[in-house]
Amino acid sequence: MNNGSYNVLVIEDDPVDQRAFRRFVKGNGSPYNYTIAESVAEAKSILAAERFDIVLSDYLLGDGTVFDIFNLKTDLPIILITGAGDEEIAVKAMKSGAYDYLIKDLEQNYFKVLPATVENAISRKKAKDALRESEEKYRTLTENINIGVYRNTVGPDGSFIEANPAMVRMFGYESKEEFFAITVADLYQNPDDSTKFNEKLLQERFVRNEELPLRKKDGTPFIGSVSAVAAEDGGGAVIFYDAIIEDITERKKEEKERERILKALEAKNKELERFTYTVSHDLRSPLVTVQGFISMLQTDLEQNEREKAETDLKYISNAATQMDTLLSDTLQLSRIGRVANPPEDVPFGEIVHEALEQTAEQIKSSGAEISVADDLPTVHVDRMRIAEVLVNLIGNSIKYMSDSVSPKIAIGHHRKDKEAVFFVKDNGIGIDKNQHEKVFELFYKLDKNSEGTGAGLAIVKRIIEVHGGRIWIESEKGTGCTVYFTVPVVRTN
Template sequence: MHPRLASMLKQLLSPPVLEDQEQNHTASQLWTVVMIMTVMSVLYLVVWLIIAPDKSIRVLLALPLFPVYGVVLHLIRNGRVGLASSLLVGGIWITLIVAATASGGVLAPGYGGLVIAVLAAGIFMGQNWALVVASLSVVAGAVLVYLDRLGLMAAASRYTDAITMWIAQSVFFFIASILLQMAVHRISGALQRAEQEIDERRKTEGRLREAEKRYRDLVEHVPAVIYTAEAGAEGKWYYISPRIESLTGFTPDEWMSDQLLWYSRIHPDDREAAIENEKLAVLEKRQYQTEYRFMRKDGSIIWIRDESLNIPEDTDRDQNIVQGILLDITARKQVEEKLQSNESLLTAIIENIPFDFWANDLDDRYILQNSVSRKLAGLLIGKTVDDLNVPAELREIYKEKHLRALRGETIREEVEYQRDGEKAYALNIHAPIWNNGNINGLIGMTIDMTEQRKAQEALKDAELLYRTIVEETSVVLYRDAAEEGGPSIFISPQIENMIGYSVEEWSQSPTLWQSLVHPDDLKYVLNAIHTVITMQENNISEYRFKSKKGDWIWVRDEAVPVKDENGKLLYVQGVYLNITKQKQVEEQREALIRELESKNSELERFTYTVSHDLKAPLVTMSGFLGYLEEDALRGNMERLRHDINRIMEANLKMQRLLNELLELSRVGRLMNVPEVVPFGQIVQEALSRVEGRVSAKHIQVLVGEDLPAVYGDRIRLTEVVQNLLDNAAKFMGTQTEPRIEVGVETVRGETVFFIRDNGIGIDPKYHKKVFDLFDKLNPSMEGTGVGLALVKRIIEVHGGKIWIESEPGQGTTFHFTLPDGPN
């Protein structure tokens, strides 16, 4: 060979040299193992192809190991020994699991080779990883056994024979011996290094004991009980792992000392079957697998899965030795029982569905029917739509719907048909059966909707009636909680038309209504609610609500307590009726009655006054007519003229009195067209009419600025101011600086006009009397006593009021109000 090529090959095959001594030692051993495993794998393939050429396809299962070997060597050369160890163990484990899966499960040679992965993990990765790999191997074996039990695994006999086992086990034995040699070599190296110093030797011995313990723990603490025993009910037990105590409650010593313990604790119903299965497995030289119930030491029952293999012993012994594991499968059995119970429950549920229910597979064959379906269509299991006894066109419709459902569509449609001469309705539903994202078939159901449709139509009629009652009537329906204060639960939409607040506003604040009740009515309303709740009697009350616009709305509240069948009060229900117009009519009626009473009283006074005051001029004229006749007969012309003047004065007084009474009677009956007129213009017109008297008495008249406009009969309002000015001038007295003021002021938000003088004043006890008809405080003063009565009448007809503030010698102020517009 060429020297250069030989050098390169030597360098390629030689392990790397690392700085850390321990890591370098591990890397060297790992390198050696990989090289040996590579050679053994090649030899395995070659021997296999030579000895079993008919099974050459199986060599493919070992090919993935070679890339793994290459990557592991590359990682070792780069100093990543830990990762290389993990990759090697993982690659071996996965390859053997795949081989076992493809070759019959745990009975395949590959599954037994997992001990190589466990040993390699223990040597190169430590005891924890060895335990992890061992646990994964056991779990994987359990999965393979479970799959085999489900019939999903091919029989091991298809792939395994004596030659197969010999080849595989030879490889495993050789590799295992190498790994054990390496383990021994590592221990020997440690012992040699320990000889240098006694303390170091003790530490090494401690590590050795720890290593031995790890291996022992690996065997004794796997999640299963490992045993070795003679086959049969009375077979001798050679070994049982400590986990038997946690599994059954019996210690290993108790188990080993009683040859019949195992057989006696098997559940009586399972005992003979377990023994018979074991005999058959031994005779057929196959793996023994069975499940049975076992009575623990405390009397409780658990389920055990027992798996064992017949171990070849001395040929001169008749007894068969088996080695196996005991697994606690109680939880799995409980789940299976639960699943079985659920399946029975599901079957019962389907059978008791009160409408037609069925299911089809992907070939659109019926696989499930409930009792209603069988009654309507007969037994359909295994049949297709083509077998249905229905018209051909209906079968095509069914096929089309089934096909749509199998494509993933859910179909819901209501159909109408005739039944016994009447309309009937049914809801047909077709839906796909989804399982893990795949469609496995379809389900269908037909539900009689006739009664539901009738109920819906009745509900629509009831809703229409409700809307008519609640939404179309003018009354407001409400429901309040059965508690003091009556928080609102429901209010009909008419509340917005009544007081301006929407249902939403009312609902957001359940006690809103209390804030809207007139303060004068609130106590009365709360007492009424208290009566309804405590006495549980109907109640009718009338009170005022403040609308959103600020107006006061009169309502009639008719409340009814609603109770359950036990007499317990549920809520208070009632109606609000808007009686504002009714109240206004009542108030107008009361006002008219009061006005009529006032007018009757005034008429009585008027009649008395007129009869008294008009009688005086007549008496005067009657008396002086008698004097006139006497004086005419005597020829006394001077007396005659005096009598005639007195008669004429009495006649003029009566005429003026009658004119003023006529004017007073016209106020309120005959009105000029009302208009908006500045009050200042009215004052100026009135001043022009009394200018003579005012000038004669040298009275100073002060008229305020910015007098507002008023609304009314301009002529009548001018008469009011004229009379008040004339009255002020008339009773000015002997003032050296007579003065009259006309102005306006605001009193409690209301516009009040005033005419103030500094005249003689009026005693307070006469403040109301001055407005009475023909009442003159000073009979000697000119006038008829009608003027102020006329003023009061005109102002009241305009909706205003008039009053006096005065003291004797302090002047007089007439206050009065007038409207500023039509309202």
């Protein structure tokens, strides 16, 4: 063996051609570290024992042909060196895996192009190995990631050319074979979306993070984020699409939940601002009264006006009582949702009965006629809190009775949009439409001279909201009032 840059196996059984090769290497200083084999069998033995970069082989060998060398599956670049007139064999050899071929001529001019041919073959082999390694890494990556990777033909009903396991799993199929039997349109909840996406990709050639409504094999809907690129041929025509897809259904749910929480927090902050303002405003009123009458009390005491001093003390006491009531109602409102009884399944009729017992004296003294529906459902609530709601609503109906008609209060429920809606309805004086929202504000009073702090309906609203329900009023001045609310209902078969 001669020292050189490339290890070359020369398979040649003709001594003349062997000598010619030796002279060529020696005379040109070619960077070949070569070994000569005279037969297929010898070549096979040498290849099993030594490492080579390239094989140069004659067509006809002592015990076979160059095609026997191809059958050894060496993965080495093979250059066929054959006699003149063997072009047909050379073409066949190229189809069988030869990297190139050279035609022997009497003047041995083929040695002039041999170095470039060898260099080109080895470079191509290195490029091929690098590509194979890259493809193997890519294949390993796509086989193991949880993101779907696929290739499909052009068109809304295109067929799949390739898909990784994650893609097959994502859509609920058992195997690639089963997955490849469907079309692209089969993945969409609405096939028209497949047409639109195909048109967009044809026009833009690249689409990133497109959110599409897709469906699994069993029809389960989900949202997929797709990024795709259109592959073109030499003429610029699109021949297929390569794409990746990620199931972002949970992410979208989390985004919606985060948005809901942020909106709720925003609403709570606004509610806290209103609450703080209302409390500070309404507590200031009795405080101003106290301060004013303390000053008057000092003056009256200095002037020894005993009767006036007693009147001053009475006003101070009333203002203190009012402040205590305001503080108690404020504390009660703040405790709702933080201090509560565990919710339980209870017939709504039982809660109504408890509320009527608590308001029995008011009902009797007012002469109100009470009617309760028979078909009230079972609810899942904090029993005491909902009874408190009913007591408050019944009390308001009695407080705002009309003098011109016999007072009537009806308690019942109806179904609306698959939701159970409860109501307390009266034939009292009614409420102007512009006050339907205001009455639920803390310390707001329809009648400024009436008893109480005006916190009742604010507390009622808070109790209903803690139960995940809604509350609203339908009323007009002089036509009575109906308060509607919703709470969780126990489903029955």
